[in-house]
Amino acid sequence: MLPLLSSDERETTRSATVEGLDGPICEVARTPRIRVHNALETARRYGFDALQETPVRELLDRVAAAGQIFLGAGAPANSASLDPFDQYQQRVVASTGLPAGWVRTSAHWLAFGLRHAAESLRAQSPTGDLEVYDDPAYVRETDVGLAFSPRVRTLGTTMPANDPAVYAWPVLALAMKIPIVLRPSDRDPFTAIRLGRALRAAGVPASVVHVLPGERLIGEIVCRESDHALAFGGEAAVGQFRDDPTVETYGPGESVAVVAREPTDRELETLARGVTRAGGRACFCLTRIVATGDCDADALADRLAEQVVNSDTARCGPLTDERTGVPGFNLERAAQIDDAVGDQSGTDVTASHRIEPRLVERDGVARLLPTVLRTDELVSELPFQFAGVTRCDADDLPIRLEGAYLGVVIGDDDLERRFVRSPEIRKVYGGRYPATVDLRETHETYLASVLYETTTYDPS
CATH class of the missing domain: 3.40.605.10 (Aldehyde Dehydrogenase; Chain A, domain 1)
Incomplete structure (x- = not known):
């Protein structure tokens, strides 16, 4: 025991x-x-x-x-x-x-x-x-x-x-x-x-x-x-x-990326990494991809879906293989999550980029293959490599994204500053999804701010 x-x-x-x-x-x-x-x-x-x-x-x-x-x-x-x-x-x-x-x-x-x-x-x-x-x-x-x-x-x-x-x-x-x-x-x-x-x-x-x-x-x-x-x-x-x-x-993290123009290949690669890393289960994984300004939401969803499906972290081998990126579930739990994806009103854009259905069974373990939806409403977070692409007016941002752990802004410096000044977004990255989590940064807030306080001390 x-x-x-x-x-x-x-x-x-x-x-x-x-x-x-x-x-x-x-x-x-x-x-x-x-x-x-x-x-x-x-x-x-x-x-x-x-x-x-x-x-x-x-x-x-x-x-x-x-x-x-x-x-x-x-x-x-x-x-x-x-x-x-x-x-x-x-x-x-x-x-x-x-x-x-x-x-x-x-x-x-x-x-x-x-x-x-x-x-x-x-x-x-x-x-x-x-x-x-x-x-x-x-x-x-x-x-x-x-x-x-x-x-x-x-x-x-x-x-x-x-x-x-x-x-x-x-x-x-x-x-x-x-x-x-x-x-x-x-x-x-x-x-x-x-x-x-x-x-x-x-x-x-x-x-x-x-x-x-x-x-x-x-x-x-x-x-x-x-x-x-x-x-x-x-x-x-x-x-x-x-x-x-x-x-x-x-x-839940409900981390978000807002894209205000067509992203470069490098920017798109960082967004795909944000969707797929950590098996899609971490608070810093991107769940909501928002197209605004000059960004075409349909084109963004299709490019992101292709990038996600073909990324190294979308490999679906045995869980014991260190090259595998797709997490596993028991079949009952996988079916519940698959149904939850279906409850999000939108189109599975990744379906046209892969041969298999989203829910598969490999080596006796259920898997949910990486999924990108094109939706009219912001999606809810799910514990696998999943994101929804939604069109939003810039004037509605960032207030529609209340509670996001992490926000990425690409292509709009003014919106990036609005994110920084907003209480709705806890951490802001301009121009790309971050490569690593740095413990010198806040995790929503600094630990010291809840464990310590500044007091007056005038020594004798």
């Missing part, structure tokens, strides 16, 4: 079976409610002080080492509980349907983010340096005494199963000296438990990182009773927290 991680590793009297696409994978502990309260109390009373007493550069060294241990590189003797990386990778593929290549890529991005956590902390520091995390006092305008003070003693999180790299964000909170309490997704408890073990093997105290697998109610308790929380997932997972000022909600 995979354990919960709190003050120690512990199995429980109740467990649940992690079901994969092709049958059961393993048993995982179900955290009793009392263990949530105990974990939060331990984090507040002991974990917070332990982190505050650790020099930030020493803590960053441990976080960086944990990233390497997570990958199975340079693991010390006390990390013997970590399975070989290939076994971890196979379990995540089998449980989530993510292709093996993306699981490996995402794990490496997670390790890269931990290795470069210092750069992320500097980006979020009010002084641009790391020392403020050790000594919060600083001076502005030569004579204004301020302090960069923690607002909370614990950060709770409910984590998704769409991308292992998402775990970089709570670990950045740990690097900022705030203990974390994680409730992993039922579909992927493997990443959280492996990461918790890697952090402990790297010398991070057991009192500061807690991994509590369990039913969704456990995640609700973690979010409600932590000092502050992050909730990741679809609307069913995060909707209940929308109006709670102590919970930051992430998802």
